[in-house]
Amino acid sequence: MSVRVFIDGAVGTTGIDIQDRLAPRGDITLVTLAEDRRKDAEARRGALTDADIAILCLPDDAAREAVALIGDGATRVIDASTAHRVATGWVYGFPELEADQAAKIADARFVANPGCYPTAFLALVRPLVRAGLVPADWPLSFAATSGYSGGGKTMIAEFEQGRTDTAFRAYALGLAHKHAPEMRGHAGLTHPPIFAPSVARVYSGMLGEVPLPLYALPGRPTIAAIEDCLRGAYADSALIGVAPCDGGAIRIEENAGTDRMTLRVCGNDAAGQARLVATLDNLGKGAGGAAVQNLNLMAGLDPLAGLNL
Known part of the structure; x- marks a missing residue:
């Protein structure tokens, strides 16, 4: 039936x-x-x-x-x-x-x-907060770029009918985006992250990034510890995977046209800095x-x- x-x-x-x-x-x-x-x-x-x-x-x-x-x-x-x-x-x-x-x-x-942006943010952050690697009151930030299809018919027409010639545009500069409560609440955070969204001249795809100063975090976790936490969280998932960061470029279109999401932990242990990166399709996952x-x-x-x- x-x-x-x-x-x-x-x-x-x-x-x-x-x-x-x-x-x-x-x-x-x-x-x-x-x-x-x-x-x-x-x-x-x-x-x-x-x-x-x-x-x-x-x-x-x-x-x-x-x-x-x-x-x-x-x-x-x-x-x-x-x-x-x-x-x-x-x-x-x-x-x-x-x-x-x-x-x-x-x-x-x-x-x-x-939401598409919170999906990327939560996939990267929630396991780390749950495991205690990132404190709930840590001042996080999240910079993410979406394909223009995320703006619906109006934005699609703007980009495809010559109403704008921009390649990249930042928005929500007043830091009151409607996704912020969702990201804070479901990540288990005390404060909403500083959310910096933007749109690029690509139909679909999304790339979101959370920078982490590992040297300042309690316990000073290593890049390997962060990656192990994420791998463990999604070990049984058919849609979310953790890929190695080989130091090359990560494309916003990487998972366009699919319902997959790929997470990476990039960084430098000597500097104590990491960049957590998620790619997905804003219309898919x-x-x-x-x-x-x-x-x-x-x-x-x-x-x-x-x-x-």
Whole structure:
């Protein structure tokens, strides 16, 4: 028996990607809504409550409205917006975050899909905080660059229709990005990291980096100790791997077109400095791929079905 899935917001970049992944699958039946009824509240309510699982690819306020439309119905929800990522009653949809996270997702009614930037940050930082290698109150920073598809249709048009000639652009300079609470809360930090996001002239891909002054950390951990911690955390993961840092360049496009994430620990033990680097696809493990992985877990299906390995 197939699982009935409704994608509310299937016209956006993430929604289209998820729909394309699910459409060919025999274990999924897509509940659809005609374009002219997409903003009709009663039509949406019908589609939402007719589904076993609804995936919300919407702005925050519209996502909250969708949850209200479902009400006490039986429909389970995956929300790809930022509306519920630190909300009480919602399970964070990063299966590899903790040893029991996949099981929590499988049993949850409400799952908040992670953001692409927090996925990279948390993959690098959470194991180190959990192991005590990085104190919870340490002043961390996170510099990350995304492909322009992360900005949705508006940014895609800006880059592809000649509305900008920039190759690289920093933004969120006021240090109040909406991903900061998510990164702080799920990493177990006392303070949010200094988050420095940017966008590059590449369609998809992401490269995020956390610098660490090892000489200043309690216990002065070595690069090998940091790498061993990350390898242990993801030893059983099919999607997250730790690669050696060979001193060469790391490309933002390394995992573009896949649902993989690669972590590296680069640095210099003599100087006591390290650079933790994560690469992933902002539309894959950072968005649509994560939603499909969570859907698989919630529906009791192969966790890797529909993913690009």
